[in-house]
Amino acid sequence: MCEFTHPIPIDPQVFLVDGQYTPIIERTPKQLTITGLDFQATIKWGTPAQAILGISHEEHQPRLGAIENFLRVASAYRVLSKGGLLLHSAGLVVDEQAYLFVGRSGAGKTTLTRKAHQAGAGILSDDINIVLPAEGEGFQAYPVPFAGDFGQTPDLLSPGGYPLATLCFLEQGGTATLEPLSKAAAAARLVSAGPFVNTDPYQAPDLLEVATNLVRWVPVRKLISRREDDFDLIHALLREITDDR
Structure with missing residues (x-):
């Protein structure tokens, strides 16, 4: 995990889907990139899979929320791989x-x-x-x-x-x-x-x-x-x- 020294330069409105906060997910055969309001993460598929999580360093952006939002996405993929x-x-x-x-x-x-x-x-x-x-x-x-x-x-x-x-x-x-x-x-x-x-x-x-x-x-x-x-x-x-x- 690492910290960004500046905010992620994306309009916050793009994270709203049907009125709900939803991170942006970009997928290729080799990796998954997840961009949120205050974080960006990359999961590289392999055995084992590897993840890098970067969080914006801003006092009004709690780290716990960014980690939770990343884990929601990562969990969805992990659970599906287990048949759930x-x-x-x-x-x-x-x-x-x-x-x-x-x-x-x-x-x-x-x-x-x-x-x-x-x-x-x-x-x-x-x-x-x-x-x-x-x-x-x-x-x-x-x-x-x-x-x-x-x-x-x-x-x-x-x-x-x-x-x-x-x-x-x-x-x-x-x-x-x-x-x-x-x-x-x-x-x-x-x-x-x-x-x-x-x-x-x-x-x-x-x-x-x-x-x-x-x-x-x-x-x-x-x-x-x-x-x-x-x-x-x-x-x-x-x-x-x-x-x-």
């Missing part, structure tokens, strides 16, 4: 099983997480979670160090993974209900929900393969609910799926 996905999602643990609720900013992830925590659920993250193949069959969900606005509750969770029982895509609507999705539609949504790697044409085949494998093993639904819906109601709907398996 890094997903924009809220991750909850109930009865030693994980439930992921996928959605972009404003979809209700943090609101749902807060209600679930108040109801006694364990929290992986309200922002980003990792899904990896389990030994044998199925997938497991794991927390990440960058836990989002809500933060982690390590007092309720062990550091390992949890069997992924159900994956839901969040939508605002009427009274809480779960709607089925075809495997093709679910896989397509997962591809869209995998940040950073989903804009890399070199990763497209692997990304689609992993998403297709995930929906083969894990039930995927569309959760339509209101922000005021009680978590116990949502949990009851989820139990109907897991009890039928």
Whole structure:
């Protein structure tokens, strides 16, 4: 890691995608270059891969944020190489099983997480979670160090993974209900929900393969609910799926 003695000369507006801060990623067959508001990093593919991270030396730019933003991108690529996905999602643990609720900013992830925590659920993250193949069959969900606005509750969770029982895509609507999705539609949504790697044409085949494998093993639904819906109601709907398996 090194420091830049001057700001990165890029208009901050170019980092906004759909209103969200998004680092710029440039990919070639041999390396990946990641440019953020206050950092630039290069990952060179090989065995092992090598990374160089440079951070702007400015008092109002906290180093921790730059490192976190770099790790988000690096983690997405690393997890995909292991047959898993890094997903924009809220991750909850109930009865030693994980439930992921996928959605972009404003979809209700943090609101749902807060209600679930108040109801006694364990929290992986309200922002980003990792899904990896389990030994044998199925997938497991794991927390990440960058836990989002809500933060982690390590007092309720062990550091390992949890069997992924159900994956839901969040939508605002009427009274809480779960709607089925075809495997093709679910896989397509997962591809869209995998940040950073989903804009890399070199990763497209692997990304689609992993998403297709995930929906083969894990039930995927569309959760339509209101922000005021009680978590116990949502949990009851989820139990109907897991009890039928």
